[in-house]
Amino acid sequence: MExxxxxxxxxxxxxxxxxxxxxxxxxxxxxxxxxIIARDYVYMCSSTGQNLxxxxxxKLGINRVVVAACSxxxxxxxFRRAVAETSLNKYLLEMxxxxxxxxxxxxxxxxxxxxxxxxxxxxxRKVSSFVPLEEIQREVQRKVLVIGGGxxxxxxxxxxxxxxxxxxxxxxxPTIGGKMMFFDKTFPTLDCAQCxxxxxxxxxxxxxxxxxxxxxxxxxxxxxxxxFHVKILKKPRYVDEAKCVACGNCSEKCPVxxxxxxxxxxxxxxxxxIPFPQAYPxxxxxxxxxxxxxxLKRDVCGLCYKACDRDAIKFDMNEEIIEDTFGxxxxxxxxxxxxxxxxxxxxxxxxxxxxxxxxxxxxxxxxGPTNGEIIRPSDGKEPRTLVFxxxxxxxxxxxxxxCCRIGCVESIKHAIIAKEKLKDAxxxxxxxxxxxxGKGFEEFYKGARERxxxxxxxxxxxxxxxxxxxxxxxxxxxxxxxxxxIEADLVILSTGLQSSKDHEKISExxxxxxxxxxxxxxxxxxxxxxxxxxxxxxxxxxxxxxxDIPDSVAxxxxxxxxxxxxxxxxELELEPFKAKVNDELCxxxxxxxxxxxxxxxxIEKEGSLSKITVDEALCIGCGICAAACPSGxxxxxxVFLEPILLEIEGALRWxxxxxx
Amino acid sequence: xxxxxxxxxxxxxxWIKPEICFVCNRCVSGCPVAEVHSEYRPNKIxxxxxxxxxxxxxxxxxxxxxxxxxxxxxxxxxxxxxxSVIVALRNIASKKKLPPEAWIKxxxxxxxxxxxxxxMGVVSKDRKLIKREDLxxxxxxVSKELIRRLYDETLFPINLGD
Ligand SMILES: Cc1cc2nc3c(=O)[nH]c(=O)nc-3n(C[C@H](O)[C@H](O)[C@H](O)COP(=O)(O)OP(=O)(O)OC[C@H]3O[C@@H](n4cnc5c(N)ncnc54)[C@H](O)[C@@H]3O)c2cc1C
Ligand code: SF4
Ligand code: SF4
Ligand code: SF4
Ligand code: SF4
Numbered sequence: 001m002e003x004x005x006x007x008x009x010x011x012x013x014x015x016x017x018x019x020x021x022x023x024x025x026x027x028x029x030x031x032x033x034x035x036i037i038a039r040d041y042v043y044m045c046s047s048t049g050q051n052l053x054x055x056x057x058x059k060l061g062i063n064r065v066v067v068a069a070c071s072x073x074x075x076x077x078x079f080r081r082a083v084a085e086t087s088l089n090k091y092l093l094e095m096x097x098x099x100x101x102x103x104x105x106x107x108x109x110x111x112x113x114x115x116x117x118x119x120x121x122x123x124x125r126k127v128s129s130f131v132p133l134e135e136i137q138r139e140v141q142r143k144v145l146v147i148g149g150g151x152x153x154x155x156x157x158x159x160x161x162x163x164x165x166x167x168x169x170x171x172x173x174p175t176i177g178g179k180m181m182f183f184d185k186t187f188p189t190l191d192c193a194q195c196x197x198x199x200x201x202x203x204x205x206x207x208x209x210x211x212x213x214x215x216x217x218x219x220x221x222x223x224x225x226x227x228f229h230v231k232i233l234k235k236p237r238y239v240d241e242a243k244c245v246a247c248g249n250c251s252e253k254c255p256v257x258x259x260x261x262x263x264x265x266x267x268x269x270x271x272x273x274i275p276f277p278q279a280y281p282x283x284x285x286x287x288x289x290x291x292x293x294x295x296l297k298r299d300v301c302g303l304c305y306k307a308c309d310r311d312a313i314k315f316d317m318n319e320e321i322i323e324d325t326f327g328x329x330x331x332x333x334x335x336x337x338x339x340x341x342x343x344x345x346x347x348x349x350x351x352x353x354x355x356x357x358x359x360x361x362x363x364x365x366x367x368g369p370t371n372g373e374i375i376r377p378s379d380g381k382e383p384r385t386l387v388f389x390x391x392x393x394x395x396x397x398x399x400x401x402x403c404c405r406i407g408c409v410e411s412i413k414h415a416i417i418a419k420e421k422l423k424d425a426x427x428x429x430x431x432x433x434x435x436x437x438g439k440g441f442e443e444f445y446k447g448a449r450e451r452x453x454x455x456x457x458x459x460x461x462x463x464x465x466x467x468x469x470x471x472x473x474x475x476x477x478x479x480x481x482x483x484x485x486i487e488a489d490l491v492i493l494s495t496g497l498q499s500s501k502d503h504e505k506i507s508e509x510x511x512x513x514x515x516x517x518x519x520x521x522x523x524x525x526x527x528x529x530x531x532x533x534x535x536x537x538x539x540x541x542x543x544x545x546x547x548d549i550p551d552s553v554a555x556x557x558x559x560x561x562x563x564x565x566x567x568x569x570x571e572l573e574l575e576p577f578k579a580k581v582n583d584e585l586c587x588x589x590x591x592x593x594x595x596x597x598x599x600x601x602x603i604e605k606e607g608s609l610s611k612i613t614v615d616e617a618l619c620i621g622c623g624i625c626a627a628a629c630p631s632g633x634x635x636x637x638x639v640f641l642e643p644i645l646l647e648i649e650g651a652l653r654w655x656x657x658x659x660x
Numbered sequence: 661x662x663x664x665x666x667x668x669x670x671x672x673x674x675w676i677k678p679e680i681c682f683v684c685n686r687c688v689s690g691c692p693v694a695e696v697h698s699e700y701r702p703n704k705i706x707x708x709x710x711x712x713x714x715x716x717x718x719x720x721x722x723x724x725x726x727x728x729x730x731x732x733x734x735x736x737x738x739x740x741x742x743x744s745v746i747v748a749l750r751n752i753a754s755k756k757k758l759p760p761e762a763w764i765k766x767x768x769x770x771x772x773x774x775x776x777x778x779x780m781g782v783v784s785k786d787r788k789l790i791k792r793e794d795l796x797x798x799x800x801x802v803s804k805e806l807i808r809r810l811y812d813e814t815l816f817p818i819n820l821g822d
Contacts, residue, residue: 345735391684396737432684461690461735474695476688483688483695 003034003128006062007120008053010044010069012099017042019103021113025068028117032124036060045075050082057086064092064127068120070099073533074524089132091576091638096123118651125650129642133576138617140226140572141327144563145170147218147506150178151197151549152541152556153332154204159560161207165567168211168324169204170218170232172502175279177201178334179542182262182358184365184372186549187413188444194278201280213322214281221329221510222599225536226572227617228326236317237285238294239272243312244283246274250304250313251284258290260369264359266377267369272304272313277367283312328563329510331520331532332540332556333502337495338393338400345462346392346493352378353469354491356392357407360414364421374421376489378469383425383489386418387473389460390431392493402517404496405546408435411494412445415453428486430456430475438548456484463491497546512537519545530559538562577621577639581612585633588612592625592634601625665712672748676741678710687732687742693725700725702732702742709745718753724760767811774802 007029011017022040030038037056041049044067056062065088067079072095084090098116106112144160146153149171157167169176180186183193204210213234220231256271263269271290274283288294292301293315305313337358340348348354353376355363366372376383388411393399408431415427429448434455436445449455457478464472466487473486499518507514512532515521520539523531530538540559541552566572579600581592588610593601600618603610626634626641635641666678687702688694694701700722708717717723723746732742753759759767766776773779779799781791792799 391737395682395684397739398737432682458685458689461686461731474689476685476694476701478683478685478688481698481701 001063003064004036004060004062005032005034005064005066005124005127006053006056006060007032007035007038007066007068007124008044008049009038009040009098009120010049010067011040011042012070012103013042016069016099016103019106019109019112020098020116021109024113025098025116025120029066029068029120029124032121034064034128035124036062044069045078050079053079053082054086057083057088063088064094064130066094066096066120066123066127068096068098068116068123071095071097071101091133092127092130094123094127094130096120122647122650125646126643129646130638133637135573136576136578136616138226138572138574140567140570141228141325142166142567142570143168143324143326144567145218145228145230145324145326145329146332146540147329148178148332148334148541148543149173149176149212149214150332150334150541150552151180151200152334152543152552152559153178153330154200155553155556156330156332156540156560156563157210158200158204158207159557160563161204161210163560163564164209165564166209166211167207168213168232168326170213170216172215172217173275174215174237174285175275175281176204176212176214177276177278177280179358180549181276181278182361182365184361185413185417187409188438188440190413190416198278201278205280212280215285216322218506218509219321223325223618224598224620225534225574226327226567228329228536230324230326230329232322232324234320234322236288236314236319237283238288238291238314238317239284239286240312240314241281241283243310244308245310245312246277246282246284248274248284249307249309253303253307255301255303256290256292258287263362263369264356266355266359266362286313286315327567328536328538330538330540330556330559330563331506331510331512331543332559333500333506333543335497335503335519335542335546336500338404338498340392340493340495342399343392343493346389346491347463347465347471348493351463351465351469351471351491352376353383353465353471353489354463354493356493356495357410357414358495360492364414364417372421374418374490376469381489382422384422385486385488386415386422386425386427386490386492387471387486387488388415388427388429388492388494389473390429390434390494391459392495393498394496395432400498400517402546403435404494404498405435406548407494407496409438409441409444409548410496411492412436412448412453414492416448416451419451419453426454427452428454428456428473428488430459430473432459433457438550497542503543510534510537515545517545519543530555530562536566574616575621577636578616578619579614579621579623579625579634579636581614582633582635583611585631586612586629587631587633589630591628591630595628596625597622665714666710668752669709669745669748672751673741673744675739676744676748677739678706678745680738681706681710681736681740682738683707684737686735686737687740690731690735692727692729692731697725702726702746703740705749706740706742706745709749714749714752717749718756718758721760723749723753724763771804771807771811772802774800774807 009022009026026038026040076095080090083093096119098119102116143166146157146169149169160167180197186193216232216234219233223229250272251270254270254272257268259265260267260269262275272284272286340356362368363374394404411429436442458476460473460475466472471488471491473488476483503518512534513521520543522529523533538559540556598618600615604613621636623640691702726746730743781789
């Protein structure tokens with residue numbers, strides 16, 4: 001089939017046409033070999049733009065299409081659908097990115113236009129080698145893995161389970177519930193946090209098709225959309241979940257005390273402990289790094305074992321590796337507060353009465369170390385003057401440039417709770433400005449002012465510790481143009497929510513990208529906020545970026561809906577770009593088998609001979625094997641090798657393309 | 661307008677960023693001058709400069725109060741560098757021959773003695789002045805040429821006489 005190429009150049013409003021001279025580009029393209037027609041249009045993705053392509057296919061017999069526009073991740077599917085509405089095979093289309101890779105990153109119109117010519121010449125040369133292809137149908141596993149059991153993970157799981165899917169929740173903590181487990185009350189309604197969380201936890205644990213693995217982490221993911229083969233490491237709890245009734249007899253006897261990480265160091269716990277009284281599973285666990293017996297690996301202590309009359313303690317529990325296959329994955333790993341000790345001038349970790357927002361949450365929690373009493377950590381006395389400091393570690397080019405999105409309202413909540421508990425305390429909130437954007441937030445902010453909480457328009461430069469634990473806050477208030485010197489009993493640093501090491505780990509294991517703020521990158525910030533760029537992997541809640549509870553829940557329900565529509569048909573259509581091995585050229589050196597990052601290649605016996613086979617479900621068409629094969633036995637249709645060579649030729653000899 | 665003025669300031673010290681100040685007021689909270697002088701606000705100087713009130717700033721003389729302790733630059737969450745904006749303004753002021761008397765004197769002293777004040781001897785217990793030579797204290801040798809180059813390169817074009 002001789003190539004009759006149609007070239008369609010998009011202005012993208014002024015996004016492309018503002019920098020690249022589109023009519024010059026069109027004239028250039030129309031003279032290249034094989035090109036029958038070249039057109040430009042203001043929005044090629046609009047229905048009028050798409051019709052231009054469809055009409056030409058019908059009337060001019062165009063049989064290869066090049067669309068020079070934005071990134072293919074944006075609109076490749078749009079144009080493929082348009083082509084598919086004609087008689088032409090939709091894989092005879094190539095997109096050439098002259099926006100993200102040209103007009104957006106260059107300012108000189110002349111040079112940008114020259115570069116656009118090369119980019120377009122590459123696509124025109126490449127598309128001439130394309131052959132028609134058909135999608136591969138693939139059966140999917142109607143099971144979903146949810147990584148992270150915070151409010152987002154729990155919500156998504158409930159929705160999926162109700163729709164009839166099997167769900168496995170994997171949480172690395174010994175309990176599900178996430179950050180909400182720490183809270184006493186939630187903004188902006190001041191309703192009891194546990195009263196809204198507990199029913200959700202009880203609902204998710206009662207659903208027959210939800211399996212919950214705590215103290216567990218995903219360590220390996222292979223395969224692809226519809227069939228992810230997942231390895232989960234379940235760490236030993238050393239206490240049998242089924243037998244333990246959380247009576248706490250063991251913990252009473254345990255002689256080891258260490259700082260309680262669940263209270264962010266504000267108190268102590270035993271080596272055998274339970275993170276929260278309302279934890280699920282409601283069972284104790286032993287910290288192997290603190291327990292004398294487990295640390296020394298000798299037959300010592302064992303006091304807990306003797307104290308437990310239900311025979312729940314099992315010192316010989318081992319790590320377990322659980323393998324399972326899932327059709328889709330939701331990442332709901334939340335985030336973590338900023339490490340305040342990095343801002344040395346605020347003295348966190350050095351000044352005893354400087355704490356963080358999440359520590360304040362623990363102080364006000366009836367299940368916390370003070371039974372909900374607000375005290376100065378230095379002497380246990382009731383604080384008279386409290387100062388909250390906003391944006392610690394955020395809106396700052398040295399730490400996180402983004403706004404933590406919860407700090408302002410979180411501190412207002414804390415200030416209101418403090419005002420209720422400490423009637424005549426003086427409470428200040430220091431902030432450049434208050435961001436109260438959510439539903440009911442502005443009213444909440446007004447309520448705080450009505451209660452007498454004082455807002456200071458400014459941030460202190462540093463904090464100083466005075467005699468008897470007082471913290472001196474010198475802060476400029478722009479509204480009065482005065483520099484105030486506040487002697488505070490308790491200073492609370494608002495450390496918001498940032499991405500964590502878990503984002504790094506999970507993005508590596510799942511091979512999903514992160515945005516520059518470290519959170520999981522969504523497929524499209526406005527139009528596809530719960531999908532990731534990798535098919536079959538979705539994201540929910542704070543894992544994607546800082547959010548409050550209502551936003552996390554809405555996001556999670558969105559992710560669940562996306563998973564349902566992804567798996568509902570029971571089969572998936574996969575792109576047909578899969579490695580093909582020419583057995584006659586293959587020398588069975590097995591280099592390809594070793595280099596494939598998706599383990600899609602294997603060697604199989606066929607009678608007395610052996611043969612390399614490709615698991616099309618696993619192959620993503622990356623081309624690594626094809627490039628590595630010393631015999632040149634591997635090709636990928638429309639990708640490797642001829643298309644790439646032609647593309648390179650287009651780039652290097654673009655100016656001579658006309659005479660090719 | 662702001663663009664060209666900001667550019668002029670940036671030509672002097674390229675790392676300043678008056679345009680991204682979001683008025684968090686951290687610089688004012690910690691400034692030792694702001695503490696004692698109610699007119700002096702580092703971020704106000706930054707914004708005035710950005711909005712083009714450069715003549716006003718230079719005439720008022722307020723830019724010479726800064727101690728260059730650099731606390732504002734150190735703590736600024738946006739790396740605006742208020743202290744350096746002030747240095748840039750001082751450069752413009754100097755070009756227009758407007759630094760305060762004391763500054764010109766200091767600059768001249770550095771040129772002659774290599775330091776802000778001349779070398780002095782030591783006052784003994786019975787309040788007699790002992791000369792440096794008598795104590796065998798070395799008086800540092802100053803390279804006027806080097807200091808002149810330093811002034812030229814830091815754009816401090818003051819007529820030093822000779
Ligand atoms: C101090 C503070 C106060 C707040 N107060 C309020 C409030 O009053 N009202 C409000 O609306 N919002 C509040 N928020 C925000 C609220 O915490 C979040 O919106 C909510 O917790 C987000 O839920 P999530 O499920 O996305 O994440 P999380 O609650 O963080 O849950 C994430 C879960 O994932 C697990 N996990 C993490 N990494 C892994 C991994 N690698 N493998 C497996 N599991 C993993 C964690 O153990 C955790 O269980 C507050 C936040 C803070 C920090
Ligand atoms: S063995 Fe001893 S140290 Fe370990 S958890 Fe039991 S009581 Fe604590
Ligand atoms: S939410 Fe408030 S505290 Fe947090 S970074 Fe934004 S403005 Fe600062
Ligand atoms: S510290 Fe920086 S950002 Fe804040 S007001 Fe001063 S100059 Fe502006
Ligand atoms: S460098 Fe100048 S403006 Fe900045 S804090 Fe010090 S005295 Fe104030």
